[in-house]
Amino acid sequence: MSKFKLLKKEECVPNLHKFVVSVPDIARKVEPGQFVLIMVDEKSERIPFTLADWDEKDGTITFFVQEVGLSTTKMAFMEEKDSFYSIVGPLGEPAYVDNFGTVVLGGGCFGLGAIYSVAKKLKDLGNNIITILEAKNESRLYYEDEFRAFSDEVIFVTSDGSKGEKGHIYDVLEEMIVSQGRKIDHIKVIGCNVMMSKVSDVTKSLGNIPTYATVSTIMVDGTGMCGCCRLTYDGKTKFACVDGPEFDAHKINWDELIGIRNTSYIREESLSLQNFSPQCRSLAKILAKMNEEESI
Numbered sequence: 287m288s289k290f291k292l293l294k295k296e297e298c299v300p301n302l303h304k305f306v307v308s309v310p311d312i313a314r315k316v317e318p319g320q321f322v323l324i325m326v327d328e329k330s331e332r333i334p335f336t337l338a339d340w341d342e343k344d345g346t347i348t349f350f351v352q353e354v355g356l357s358t359t360k361m362a363f364m365e366e367k368d369s370f371y372s373i374v375g376p377l378g379e380p381a382y383v384d385n386f387g388t389v390v391l392g393g394g395c396f397g398l399g400a401i402y403s404v405a406k407k408l409k410d411l412g413n414n415i416i417t418i419l420e421a422k423n424e425s426r427l428y429y430e431d432e433f434r435a436f437s438d439e440v441i442f443v444t445s446d447g448s449k450g451e452k453g454h455i456y457d458v459l460e461e462m463i464v465s466q467g468r469k470i471d472h473i474k475v476i477g478c479n480v481m482m483s484k485v486s487d488v489t490k491s492l493g494n495i496p497t498y499a500t501v502s503t504i505m506v507d508g509t510g511m512c513g514c515c516r517l518t519y520d521g522k523t524k525f526a527c528v529d530g531p532e533f534d535a536h537k538i539n540w541d542e543l544i545g546i547r548n549t550s551y552i553r554e555e556s557l558s559l560q561n562f563s564p565q566c567r568s569l570a571k572i573l574a575k576m577n578e579e580e581s582i
């Protein structure tokens with residue numbers, strides 16, 4: 287019997303899936319903010335996912351997957367009862383949590399789900415929680431009820447204004463701080479690097495409000511040895527997999543991370559996805575099934 291069985295998979299919104307997988311060893315040890323490195327099949331690259339939730343008793347972990355390239359597309363084709371080739375974790379430092387006072391949590395894309403465990407922990411520590419959920423439009427928002435269950439306030443923001451405010455997380459923050467004069471003690475964001483860098487610019491310019499971002503870097507080994515996930519932080523080299531993935535957003539060199547490091551393999555990434563044609567997808571499914579049968 288293969289390990290790492292996919293117990294539940296649900297497409298929450300188009301191209302974004304919730305996965306519940308059996309990995310008791312990880313469910314027992316993980317802390318909010320940590321991640322796992324996953325190989326879909328024996329030939330796959332290793333890609334990181336933040337754990338949104340877990341159940342120690344059932345031995346399950348939950349994470350959200352946004353389809354962006356080859357590996358996440360392969361995951362979108364998986365079915366319940368399929369298995370992953372490998373899942374390693376928990377990795378990285380837990381998120382920085384404390385009783386800060388009023389905390390704003392901002393999530394976009396996969397970050398809507400990924401910030402969930404950190405949000406719950408911050409509530410347990412007695413913080414006043416304001417959650418800002420961002421998406422392109424109303425049909426891309428998910429996990430609303432789950433956040434409402436423990437947030438003191440939930441704010442929606444969409445690029446087209448179809449639900450909540452029109453704009454982005456940083457627009458909402460600016461409005462709250464400048465126009466409404468609200469005092470915010472701590473901000474955490476998870477989502478795409480561009481959104482997080484803009485939040486960082488706004489909160490820096492409005493008086494250096496403590497802002498923490500979970501960076502999305504390319505990763506390979508996840509143990510600080512390959513150097514793939516490096517970023518410049520406060521003028522020094524840091525590795526997102528062991529020093530992070532959460533960092534003080536104001537000290538990150540965002541231009542280097544977004545413009546140079548994360549675009550290094552764009553050509554190869556798009557070629558590998560193109561080559562994963564519908565025929566290849568069918569073949570991949572058949573091979574996965576054969577591997578599954580062999581391992582039983």
Ligand SMILES: Cc1cc2nc3c(=O)[nH]c(=O)nc-3n(C[C@H](O)[C@H](O)[C@H](O)COP(=O)(O)OP(=O)(O)OC[C@H]3O[C@@H](n4cnc5c(N)ncnc54)[C@H](O)[C@@H]3O)c2cc1C
Nearest residue numbers: 333334335336351352355356357358396502503504505555
């Ligand atoms: C600590 C951490 C936690 C993350 N958590 C989540 C999550 O919970 N849900 C989610 O959907 N995504 C998450 N990501 C991003 C996710 O790992 C990438 O989207 C995924 O690796 C892309 O793989 P791909 O083959 O589908 O796409 P590719 O075609 O390989 O790449 C598409 C984009 O993803 C980036 N990317 C490529 N390879 C990696 C890699 N090994 N690690 C990180 N980024 C990469 C590329 O720069 C490119 O912009 C996280 C990233 C990090 C670093």
Ligand code: FES
Nearest residue numbers: 506508510513527
């Ligand atoms: S992934 Fe290799 S050093 Fe971080």
